[in-house]
Structure formats: C-alpha cells, structure tokens
Amino acid sequence: MPEVTLPPPPATSEPSLPEVPLPPPPATPEPSLPEVTLPPPPAIPEPSLPEVPLPPPPVTPPSNSGQKNQLSWLIPAAVAILAAGGGLSYYLHTEKKAFAEQTVQLEKDAEALSETITLLRQKQEEARKGNQTKLLKEKENSRLLETLQKKEKAVEQIRQKHNSVLAEQSNATKRIEALEKELGAITRNNIGIPGNSVERVNSSTVKPPIINPPCPETDKSLLQTSLAYLRARKQGTATALADHFAPYCNYQYANNREVSKEIVINDVRKFWNKWPQRNYRLLEVAYKNNHVEIIYIYKYAGQRGRSLQGYAKEIWETNSIGQIIHWREELNSKTPPAASEGYRIISKNN
Structure with missing residues (x-):
C-alpha cells in the first residue's frame, strides 16, 4: 500500500469526520448480470482462499489518538478489498475455464453436426440418383410394354389369318376327300364313260387283263x-x-x-x-x-x-x-x- 502522509497533530483535539453523503440511486434499475451456468462442484472440496499476507504496519512515530483512529478503519478496509479481489480473481478464473471447456464441447458438437450434414447430403444425392434410375427403368418398362402390346396385336392378327387359312384348308381337304371317294368308287367299279353314257363293267363275268404278265x-x-x-x-x-x-x-x-x-x-x-x-x-x-x-x-x-x-x-x-x-x-x-x-x-x- 502507498505510504499515507499523516497530517501533523493538531494543537487541540481533532473534530470528528464529517459524514459523506451517498450518491442517489439511479433512476432506472441497472441491468442484471446474465446468469452464468456454474460448473458442477468438483468431487474434492474446493481449496480455501489463499491467505493474503498483510503488509507490516508502517513504522510511524508515536502519534496522537487521531492517527490511531484513521489506521483503525483503513487496515480492515484494505484487507477486505484484497480478499474480495482474490475471490473475484478465482471466480473469474473458474468461469474462464468453464467457458473454455464449453467452447471445446461446442466445437466438437459443430464438427459432428457438420459430418452429419455431409452424410445426409450424400444420402440425399444417392436417393436422387436412385429416383432417376427408377424413372428411367419405368420409362423403359413402359416402352417395352407398349412394344409387347403391339407384338400381341400382330400375333393376334397372324393367328386370325392362320385360323382363316386352316378353315380354308379344312374345307379344301373335305372337298378333296369327297373327290377322292368319288374317284375311288369309279376306279373300284371300273366305270367306263363312252360319250355321255355310263356303263358298269360286271367283274363276275369279265376278267381284267393281267397288268404284269410273268415274263x-x-x-x-x-x-x-x-x-x-x-x-x-x-x-x-x-x-x-x-x-x-x-x-x-x-x-x-x-x-x-x-x-x-x-x-x-x-x-x-x-x-x-x-x-x-x-x-x-x-x-x-x-x-x-x-x-x-x-x-x-x-x-x-x-x-x-x-x-x-x-x-x-x-x-x-x-x-x-x-x-x-x-x-x-x-x-x-x-x-x-x-x-x-x-x-x-x-x-x-x-
């Protein structure tokens, strides 16, 4: 503490100190300090505040009772100020450390969030490509279905033509069979047709000539x-x-x-x-x-x-x-x- 020059002792007894009026309270209430989330108490008890050594009392020549009164209230005030300053310093140090830990945790959370966003974007891109592929496949399937329907129509037309040809062939076969039966009957009965008349050969009375005589x-x-x-x-x-x-x-x-x-x-x-x-x-x-x-x-x-x-x-x-x-x-x-x-x-x- 700086050395305080004491006034010379008065010849008469020193009057008492005048009362210092306090400043008036502000018109508007001061804003309250933001709440700071304190870290959880440590597992071990907090260390006690360090003892602040008090400065040795100044060596002063013997004084009168006025000087003793002044020193009687200055020393406790200085001690209180030093104690308050040490407590505030420790509090600020603890708060700074807590803020630093929160900052590190927030940076880690931000990094994890960034990775999650990147992963979600990748999945979104894959989903988009998958949707494009699905749309292309749907278009290809639609085209193939349309082609298949055209082929089915063409096959149906061919089948109808084939059925028509089969019907004509069946009718022709029936006509041929009828003609073959008539021809077979003519051949078996040996019918001769001289001019416009028909004469049946009696096989019991007329022998047919030998076609391949043995010779x-x-x-x-x-x-x-x-x-x-x-x-x-x-x-x-x-x-x-x-x-x-x-x-x-x-x-x-x-x-x-x-x-x-x-x-x-x-x-x-x-x-x-x-x-x-x-x-x-x-x-x-x-x-x-x-x-x-x-x-x-x-x-x-x-x-x-x-x-x-x-x-x-x-x-x-x-x-x-x-x-x-x-x-x-x-x-x-x-x-x-x-x-x-x-x-x-x-x-x-x-």
Missing part, C-alpha cells in the same frame, strides 16, 4: 422301274419320284387313306429334310399281276451325326400304266423281309 420282259421293266424309284429317293428328285405315283394313292402314312400324290411327295420331303444323306441298294423285286414288292438295304445320316440303317420292303399296287395307287412298307433292322408267297422273284444279280 423276262416284265422282269426287266419292273427292275428298271425299281432302280429309278430308289434313285429318285436317294437324290431327292421330287418330280421324278412323283411320276411313279398315280394322281391319288392310298398312302400308309396318311392314316391308310387315299390322298393326292402332292401330299405323298410333301411327306417324303419331310423325310428328306430329317435324313439329308441317303443310300439304297436293291436286293430283289417280286411281283404278281399288279402287286409289286421291292426289297432293299437303306442307310441314312442326319445333320447331327445320327445314322440309321436296315432292310425295307415296299408293297405297291399299281394301275394299268404302272403307277402306284396303294403304298405300304415293312422295316427290319437285322434281316431282309421275305417276298410274299406265290410272287415271281427278280434278283438284281440275275
């Missing part, structure tokens, strides 16, 4: 016909093969009914497509009147390496000009079929 000339003719027939089947010549059939033929693979030779040739074409490589070797020919049997070895090869071989016997019934009007076949994979009993046999080696 060397017939043997040679039927042998050449059989070789030409197998050559047409091997080479896939539909025109040459069709010449061996009558306009209508009772065909085994048409449910044993009479069909046009075009249907027969179409069925043979399907067989050629299945077995593009074919080979035949004629063994013998047998005949009796207009019934002919040809016996041969066959070997077939398909497109996928499949193969098939064996023996076959074709059974023909021919008309008066040698065309086939009735066709059947027998297959045997191990031994050649035998000719029918009573038939004249022509060996190829003869």
